[in-house]
Amino acid sequence: MALEIKNISFGYKQDVTIINNLNMKIGIDERVGITAPSGFGKTTLCKIIAGYIKPHSGKVLLDGKDVHQIKGYNPIQMIWQHPEKSVNPRLRMKSVIEAGDKVEDRVLDGLGIERDWYNRYPAELSGGEMQRFCIARALGKKTEFIVADEISTMLDLITQSQIWTFLLEEVQQRGIGLIVVTHSNALMDRIATRCLDIENMRDGEMANSAIQSGGA
């Protein structure tokens, strides 16, 4: 199982290209860190990979299948930087978590999700509690890849550490590929088996050849 980004180009305005003919291949056994300066297009790339934005040209393929054609549960799950923006504010957390694939109790417990949070609305949870729900929701049984876009930036260090310890163990045990965007070198060194600096990737270059980062 591999994720292939093939000749992807995209811009929000016709005359401004943000992503220009990008190529990369990521295996399910990899944890790939993506870096670039602010505003360079990391979130945009994450949204394209997870199927939220269609590229102007090129394709994202999961095991050879175009991810933008996949119907039903999306095996490429994105976890967003701002969890409150990624849930419907009018739904109680029980409905939020049940809207996706079945999430095992082991995952809920591992993330420290208390069951009495289920009856609350998103605005009644802290940012850290909400992010735990969003991570659990992304870990449905049919998930093959997780795209984590700055998911712990707003959390305190203890919560960051708890969440990453669980998430890392989970992806390694279940064989889920991980794509991580972070500005933290320490986190990158802890998590990534490979680091891609998309700022320095030349037009059409295969990102496979980018510099290696330390493994976790």
Ligand SMILES: Nc1ncnc2c1ncn2[C@@H]1O[C@H](COP(=O)(O)OP(=O)(O)OP(=O)(O)O)[C@@H](O)[C@H]1O
């Ligand atoms: N929906 C949108 N419409 C128009 N322009 C957008 C939109 N979303 C993002 N942009 C612009 O596209 C560029 C890339 O944004 P993106 O959020 O992908 O960058 P980033 O590398 O993730 O930044 P950061 O590290 O600050 O989160 C920025 O200049 C941003 O202003």
